[in-house]
Amino acid sequence: MPMIFQYTYMQRALLVGCLLAVLVACLGTVMVHKRLSLIGDALSHSSLAGVALGLLGGFNPIVGAMATCLVAAFAIEGIRKKLGNHSELAVAIVLSTGIGLAGVLSGFVKSSADFNSFLFGSIVAISSFEMYLVSILAVVVLVAFLMLYKELFYISFDEQAAGISGVPVGAVNAIFTILTSVTISIAARTVGALIISSLMVVPVAAAMSIARSYKTTVLWAVFVAVASTLGGLVLSFYQGLKPGGTIVLISVGFFLLFRGIRLIREHGAQVGQKEG
Amino acid sequence: MDKVIEVKDLSFGYTKEKILEHVNFDVERGDFAAVIGDNGVGKSTMVKLLLGVLKPTEGEVRIEGKPLVSISKTKVGYLPQNSGTRAASFPATCEEIVMSSLYKEIGFARFPKKAHKEKVLSALEEVGMQDKAKALIGELSGGQQQRVMLARVLAGDPAILILDEPTTGVDSESVDRLLHILHHLNIEKQVTILMVTHDIDKVGPYANRVLCLSEGACSEEALPHASIVHAHSHAHSHGRDGSTHIHCANCEHEHKHDPSTCAECCHCDEYHEHGHHHEHGHDHQHDHHDGEEKRG
Amino acid sequence: MPSALLFAILASANANHSQKEKERNRYMLRRFKNTKEKILAGMLAAVMLFPMSLAGCKQSEMWKDAKGKVKVMTTIFPMYDFVRKVGGDHVAVEMMVPAGTEPHAWEPSSKDMRKLEEADLFVYNGCGMELWADDVLKGVANKKLTTLQAAEGIAAEGKQIVADDPHVWLDPMLAAKEMENICDALSKVDPDHAEDYRRNFEAAFSKCEELDAAYKERLASYDGKYIVVAHEAYGYLCSAYGLNQIGIEGVSAESEPDAARMREIIDMVETYGISCIFFEELVSPKVAETIAEETGCKTMALSPLDGISQEEIDAGNDYFSVMYENLDALCDALGGENLG
Numbered sequence: 001m002p003m004i005f006q007y008t009y010m011q012r013a014l015l016v017g018c019l020l021a022v023l024v025a026c027l028g029t030v031m032v033h034k035r036l037s038l039i040g041d042a043l044s045h046s047s048l049a050g051v052a053l054g055l056l057g058g059f060n061p062i063v064g065a066m067a068t069c070l071v072a073a074f075a076i077e078g079i080r081k082k083l084g085n086h087s088e089l090a091v092a093i094v095l096s097t098g099i100g101l102a103g104v105l106s107g108f109v110k111s112s113a114d115f116n117s118f119l120f121g122s123i124v125a126i127s128s129f130e131m132y133l134v135s136i137l138a139v140v141v142l143v144a145f146l147m148l149y150k151e152l153f154y155i156s157f158d159e160q161a162a163g164i165s166g167v168p169v170g171a172v173n174a175i176f177t178i179l180t181s182v183t184i185s186i187a188a189r190t191v192g193a194l195i196i197s198s199l200m201v202v203p204v205a206a207a208m209s210i211a212r213s214y215k216t217t218v219l220w221a222v223f224v225a226v227a228s229t230l231g232g233l234v235l236s237f238y239q240g241l242k243p244g245g246t247i248v249l250i251s252v253g254f255f256l257l258f259r260g261i262r263l264i265r266e267h268g269a270q271v272g273q274k275e276g
Numbered sequence: 277m278d279k280v281i282e283v284k285d286l287s288f289g290y291t292k293e294k295i296l297e298h299v300n301f302d303v304e305r306g307d308f309a310a311v312i313g314d315n316g317v318g319k320s321t322m323v324k325l326l327l328g329v330l331k332p333t334e335g336e337v338r339i340e341g342k343p344l345v346s347i348s349k350t351k352v353g354y355l356p357q358n359s360g361t362r363a364a365s366f367p368a369t370c371e372e373i374v375m376s377s378l379y380k381e382i383g384f385a386r387f388p389k390k391a392h393k394e395k396v397l398s399a400l401e402e403v404g405m406q407d408k409a410k411a412l413i414g415e416l417s418g419g420q421q422q423r424v425m426l427a428r429v430l431a432g433d434p435a436i437l438i439l440d441e442p443t444t445g446v447d448s449e450s451v452d453r454l455l456h457i458l459h460h461l462n463i464e465k466q467v468t469i470l471m472v473t474h475d476i477d478k479v480g481p482y483a484n485r486v487l488c489l490s491e492g493a494c495s496e497e498a499l500p501h502a503s504i505v506h507a508h509s510h511a512h513s514h515g516r517d518g519s520t521h522i523h524c525a526n527c528e529h530e531h532k533h534d535p536s537t538c539a540e541c542c543h544c545d546e547y548h549e550h551g552h553h554h555e556h557g558h559d560h561q562h563d564h565h566d567g568e569e570k571r572g
Numbered sequence: 573m574p575s576a577l578l579f580a581i582l583a584s585a586n587a588n589h590s591q592k593e594k595e596r597n598r599y600m601l602r603r604f605k606n607t608k609e610k611i612l613a614g615m616l617a618a619v620m621l622f623p624m625s626l627a628g629c630k631q632s633e634m635w636k637d638a639k640g641k642v643k644v645m646t647t648i649f650p651m652y653d654f655v656r657k658v659g660g661d662h663v664a665v666e667m668m669v670p671a672g673t674e675p676h677a678w679e680p681s682s683k684d685m686r687k688l689e690e691a692d693l694f695v696y697n698g699c700g701m702e703l704w705a706d707d708v709l710k711g712v713a714n715k716k717l718t719t720l721q722a723a724e725g726i727a728a729e730g731k732q733i734v735a736d737d738p739h740v741w742l743d744p745m746l747a748a749k750e751m752e753n754i755c756d757a758l759s760k761v762d763p764d765h766a767e768d769y770r771r772n773f774e775a776a777f778s779k780c781e782e783l784d785a786a787y788k789e790r791l792a793s794y795d796g797k798y799i800v801v802a803h804e805a806y807g808y809l810c811s812a813y814g815l816n817q818i819g820i821e822g823v824s825a826e827s828e829p830d831a832a833r834m835r836e837i838i839d840m841v842e843t844y845g846i847s848c849i850f851f852e853e854l855v856s857p858k859v860a861e862t863i864a865e866e867t868g869c870k871t872m873a874l875s876p877l878d879g880i881s882q883e884e885i886d887a888g889n890d891y892f893s894v895m896y897e898n899l900d901a902l903c904d905a906l907g908g909e910n911l912g
Contacts, residue, residue, distance in 0.1 A: 008866045009834055033366065109672075122828040125862040147385040154376040157366055161356065164327060165379045165432065166348030192828065207367075212412060214368035233831060240832035 004237050012126040013233055013243070019138040020187050021199055021225035026145045027180050028200035028225075029207075029218050033156035038091045039076060040197030043181055044188040046072035046098030052105035062189060069181035072098060077177055123191040123233070123243045130190045137186055141179050148172055153214055191244075198248040199225045206255040209262045224254045278305040280436055280468050281326065285335035288318075288325055295321050298335070301487055303436075308462045308469045310479045313489035319472045320357070322489065323440050326470070327354055339436070348380070353434025355426055357441045364414045370424045371409040374399055377432045399431035400424070403457055419450025426457065436468045437461070443475040451475070455482050634687045638664035642762045645684075645691040647702045648675050648878045650741045651722060653891045654751045655695055657776045659758055662765045666691075669702075671882035674854050679704055689714045693761050695754060698723040701738035701878070720757040722750040734807030739876050742809040744787065747891065748780035783895055787813050790899060794906040798844045800837060800863070802855040805876040815902075820849075820859050829859055841867045848872050848905030854879035872901045 004010050024040075031039050047065035054064025072094050079090035145152070151172045154162040163169045187196045207220030232247030281303040288296045295318040303309050313319050324330040326337055328347045337344040339352060347354075366373075374396045375388055381395075382388050400406045403423040413421055422442065429437065437458070443451045459482045461467040473479045476486065635643050641664040646652040652667040659665065668684050669675045680688075688694060689712060696705045698721035709719060723740045727733055729749055741747040755773035759766035795814040799806070804819030818840055820829050840846070841863065849871050851860035857871065864871045875894050884894075 003835075007835060007838060009838075009862050010831060013831065122856075122859060124829060124831045124834050125856075125859040127858070127861060127865070150376070150379065150382065150386075150388070151384070153368070153372065154379060157368065157373065157376060158356075160329065161354065161428075162376070162379070164329075164347050164352075164354055165377055166346075167379055168384070211367050212369070212410070214366075214372050217367045236831035237835065238832065240830050242828060242830050244828060 004234065009124055009126070010233070010237060012128075012131050013123050014230065016126050016131055016134045016190060017123055017229040017233055017247075018226050019134055020183075020191060020196070021203075021229040022222050023138055023141050023183055024187065024196055024199045025203050025221040025225035026142070026218060027176075027183060028204045029221050030152050030156050030176065031180070032201060032204045032208075035088055036076065036080070036091055037201045038088075038095065038197075039073070039180065040184060040200035041193075042076065042091045042095035042098060043069050043072055043184040044193035044197055045095055045102060047185040047188055048102035049098055049105055050185070052102060052109055055109050056105065062185070065185040065189065066182055068098075068101075069185040070178065073177045073181040074174075077173060121188060121190045121192045123195065123247075124236070126190060130186075133186060134190060137183060141183055144175060144179055148175065152176065194244045195229075195247055198251060199228070202248070202251040202255055203228065206251065206258045209255070209258040220258075224251055224258075228254060279303070279338075280305050280307075280340050281470060282338040282341075283326075283335070284338070286322075286325060286332050286337065287334035288321060288330060288332050294333070296325070299489070303468060303470055303485075305435075305468055306462070306466050307485055308458070308483045309471070309485040309487055310476060310483040311470065311472045311487045311489060312474065312476050315474075317489050319489055320440060323354075323438060323472055326438060327352070351433070351435035353377075353429035353432055353437045355422075355429050355437070355439040355442055358445055364421060366413060368413055369410050370400060370405060370413060370416075370427070371396055373413055373424060374428045374431050377428045380432070396427075396431055399427040402430055402461075403427045404453075417447075417450075419446050419453065422446055422450065422454060423457070426454065430461075434467065436470070439469070439471040439473075441472055441474070443473055443478060448478075451478055455479065458482065634683070635664060635690050642693060642758065643691045644693045644695060644758075645688050646694075647696040647705065649880045649885070650747070650750075650877050650891060651695045651697055651754075654722070654741075654747070654754050654776075655758075657890075658751055658755045658769055658772045660768060660772050662762060662768060663758065671880060671885055672853065673879075675701060675878055676703060680708055685711065688712050688717070691717060693718045693720065693757060695720045695722055695757070697721070697738055697740065697750075699726075699738035699740060700736065718757060718761050720753060722753050724753055725749065731808070732811050734811060737804065737807035739805045739878070740808055741891070742806055742876060742895075743812040744780045744783040744895065745812070746808060748777050751776050751780070779892055783892060784812075786896070787899055790903050791815065791906075797906050798840065798846055799850060799874075799902065799905065800841060800846055800848075800860075800869075801850045801874060802852045802857075802860060805852070805878075806874075820863070821855065834859075834863065837863055838866050841869060846905075850874035850901070850905070852876055852879065853881060872905060874898055874901050 050068030054061030203224035
């Protein structure tokens with residue numbers, strides 16, 4: 001057995017990391033096409049405010065994080081509809097509110113040890129409770145994503161036409177918003193906000209560069225997210241690099257690689273056209 | 277005649293200021309109706325009202341004789357404005373995009389079957405895009421993208437097609453091709469077509485009716501209401517029965533008449549001899565009252 | 573908008589206008605064509621007036637209950653506690669970095685700066701603990717302010733200097749040296765009470781000696797043993813009592829270790845038969861818990877004192893009580909060691 005599998009913490013990191021990579025890539029594909037790329041940042045920051053609220057109000061901070069995440073996600077949906085052409089502002093507004101609220105509320109939290117333990121997750125420090133939580137979450141979100149694949153595709157492609165065709169746009173959006181906020185609030189606590197907000201966007205951007213269909217976009221995004229997570233963990237294990245940053249940089253590497261492949265392909269097509 | 281779209285006394289405004297006021301017209305089965313009008317006159321608003329995306333402040337829309345509740349329950353297909361260019365940045369194949377409109381047949385949270393795939397291919401064939409089924413929408417030309425979007429609408433087997441400015445931003449050759457496809461659908465499959473357009477020179481030869489939505493185009497004294505669907509003077513007369521239908525909002529009659537006498541038509545004094553049209557006018561009124569409680 | 577600004581300025585001008593001025597103002601007001609513009613202008617005026625109204629706060633309110641006392645500004649808890657111990661009733665002490673806050677990255681607020689303008693003495697630890705202290709001191713106009721770097725002259729104590737570790741006070745004898753520095757500084761600022769300060773210092777000094785003796789005695793049998801700590805803050809403590817520290821993180825406490833470091837620590841825990849992983853207030857206990865779970869160790873708190881919470885301060889904990897708690901934890905951890 002390779003050394004990397006001999007340690008429980010690495011087994012957990014690999015398992016939870018891969019599960020979350022699959023989830024976040026799937027959610028990210030939808031979010032990017034709904035022009036809500038930064039929703040990961042917005043929700044993970046808003047969830048900090050929830051952690052502070054939980055500590056101040058004397059209830060479970062994870063519950064607080066989920067609650068504020070849900071409120072923030074629905075606020076984004078609501079504001080997005082109102083703003084029309086400027087829908088991307090919705091994310092920025094909620095992001096700012098989240099940061100501001102977290103900043104002010106954290107000032108009232110007396111013991112920063114508590115706060116820190118909920119604030120930062122680390123992919124190499126995952127408790128068994130978190131592992132089970134993420135596994136259940138993964139099953140729920142993946143089943144929902146597959147069942148609603150067609151509906152989500154239609155809504156992200158053309159929300160109005162989807163509504164006209166009879167897709168229950170409101171319900172599907174609501175289900176998806178709930179899944180996204182629960183995933184982000186748990187994942188940010190477990191592996192850190194950096195990994196989550198990056199893996200929501202970068203693998204999708206990479207996949208869009210080379211995919212030949214929507215289905216392959218999703219598959220490539222999942223591939224890039226999982227490969228980056230595994231690569232980052234292996235590098236961190238053998239070379240002593242910080243896991244979060246490494247994972248993110250590898251995914252950016254994939255993006256650059258795929259853009260390069262696309263450029264070469266397009267160049268080739270142009271040359272082919274000229275010759276033809 | 278079988279009226280598939282009936283618009284009665286339709287008014288709409290986001291604020292107190294009305295964009296559309298007391299608009300009346302209807303479209304019969306098998307019509308190819310072109311809706312023209314200056315920019316800002318409310319053509320897109322009209323389309324949204326026809327689709328039920330916006331709710332009228334007054335009046336009602338009836339589709340195939342029933343008051344419009346949800347467009348998804350009707351056989352209306354809709355091709356939005358600039359549908360092709362909006363789709364271009366989306367990483368999906370033509371097949372995937374056309375498949376999306378089979379939503380109702382496949383069902384909520386279910387997967388498509390082989391029959392659905394065949395249907396998609398035949399829809400693509402109808403617009404001459406079957407070879408590009410596996411191609412990314414973004415790699416097609418503007419005209420091709422638009423045809424794929426049309427195929428998406430056709431895959432849902434619409435009896436009525438509503439198109440919003442389909443000739444905008446597409447090259448002339450593609451416009452011809454699109455109109456040819458629409459003409460074919462109109463004649464062969466008896467699909468009723470309502471097309472908002474500003475390109476009446478191109479569309480005119482295919483349309484059997486031209487509806488003009490205007491505001492201030494006719495003098496205000498003659499026309500008390502700001503927005504009126506009005507017979508438009510136009511040289512073409514390519515309707516199936518060889519004439520251009522003229523629709524007068526004032527007397528709510530349908531006239532088969534030389535459009536150059538439009539101004540007289542507005543005064544409504546000499547056309548009452550068109551008996552059966554007159555009857556229709558009264559039918560409208562009754563229907564309107566029956567359906568009145570539905571609005572709002 | 574320029575007209576709105578003009579109105580704001582007019583509106584912000586004080587009362588007692590002459591009749592003529594009032595008329596002119598009324599004329600200016602008329603230039604705002606509609607109510608909306610007037611409301612906007614009024615709001616702008618209010619916004620502009622708001623900071624002015626706050627500026628009216630008297631500075632002396634910052635140091636209430638400090639009448640006749642030496643006003644001492646300190647940075648972190650050990651400094652605060654030492655000044656409290658040496659100064660007794662003659663000083664009013666303020667702790668700048670709030671309890672439970674990571675002191676490296678902290679920055680003073682404008683309120684802190686105003687307090688510093690009024691203070692007599694500023695005590696900080698130095699050795700890279702308060703990286704912001706130099707900038708703060710540059711920004712202070714207070715001419716009568718005396719500044720003390722408490723860790724000054726540590727090298728002269730004949731102790732080994734631990735590079736990059738500012739946690740000098742974790743060695744009780746060096747804590748005593750810091751208190752002596754504080755005693756000297758207080759005597760200079762307030763010569764009238766120099767004798768009292770000396771007496772207080774000597775009392776504290778003997779307590780330090782007691783603490784040192786207790787550490788020496790109880791840790792004597794664990795010479796050369798390893799402790800696993802959240803971050804490498806215990807260099808002075810370890811060098812004084814013959815222990816070795818393994819920090820999950822380096823000297824600065826970050827949020828996340830890398831996977832290779834985790835492996836090294838787990839391997840070392842097994843090699844040295846360590847039975848306890850220490851966590852501390854300012855670092856998330858998650859990493860310590862993960863290692864503990866992996867190796868079957870227990871976890872315990874070991875405080876480097878700079879991140880002590882307000883609750884602990886309110887409960888009457890001071891330098892000595894926390895250091896004795898630390899000693900108990902250390903003995904517990906080292907004594908419960910698996911010999912194998």
